[in-house]
Amino acid sequence: xxxxxxxxxxxxxxxxxxxxxxxxxxxxxxxxxxxAVHITFHIGSxxxxxxxxxxxxxxxxxxxxxxxxxxxxxxxxxxxxxxxCLALNSPDGSALLEAPSSPMAAWLERTLRVVPPGTEHExxxxxxxxxxxxxxxxxxxxxxxxxxxxxxxxxxxx
Numbered sequence: 001x002x003x004x005x006x007x008x009x010x011x012x013x014x015x016x017x018x019x020x021x022x023x024x025x026x027x028x029x030x031x032x033x034x035x036a037v038h039i040t041f042h043i044g045s046x047x048x049x050x051x052x053x054x055x056x057x058x059x060x061x062x063x064x065x066x067x068x069x070x071x072x073x074x075x076x077x078x079x080x081x082x083x084x085c086l087a088l089n090s091p092d093g094s095a096l097l098e099a100p101s102s103p104m105a106a107w108l109e110r111t112l113r114v115v116p117p118g119t120e121h122e123x124x125x126x127x128x129x130x131x132x133x134x135x136x137x138x139x140x141x142x143x144x145x146x147x148x149x150x151x152x153x154x155x156x157x158x
Contacts, residue, residue: 034121
């Protein structure tokens with residue numbers, strides 16, 4: 001059964017030290033993609049901007065600076081408010097966003113209750129799929145156990 005944990009949240013896009021704008025966003029966590037979190041930014045266009053990155057990166061970033069490269073996350077205070085900063089970089093540009101800490105942490109905690117850390121692989125059903133793939137089938141009986149007919153090589157039947 002697939003479970004989705006979503007939260008609408010207003011983030012702040014920092015344009016400069018003096019100027020910022022509010023950006024509505026949807027945070028989503030899906031048990032069918034248990035290692036990732038998804039953020040969709042609704043920026044007033046017909047096509048929202050989507051970012052996907054490791055849930056573990058966000059979990060760590062709530063407490064201390066984490067990540068490098070395209071996604072960096074860290075906690076800080078802005079004008080007395082606790083926020084989580086997200087620095088996102090892509091070939092199309094860069095963005096610095098601030099998310100209110102409490103709602104972000106509460107949503108993240110909900111995802112951790114749905115799929116506790118370290119159990120993500122269980123959501124993928126890999127063990128069941130491997131068992132199915134490795135289970136004997138009637139085709140196994142068709143495989144020549146003594147080698148191929150007419151195979152006179154020394155390895156035949158070995």
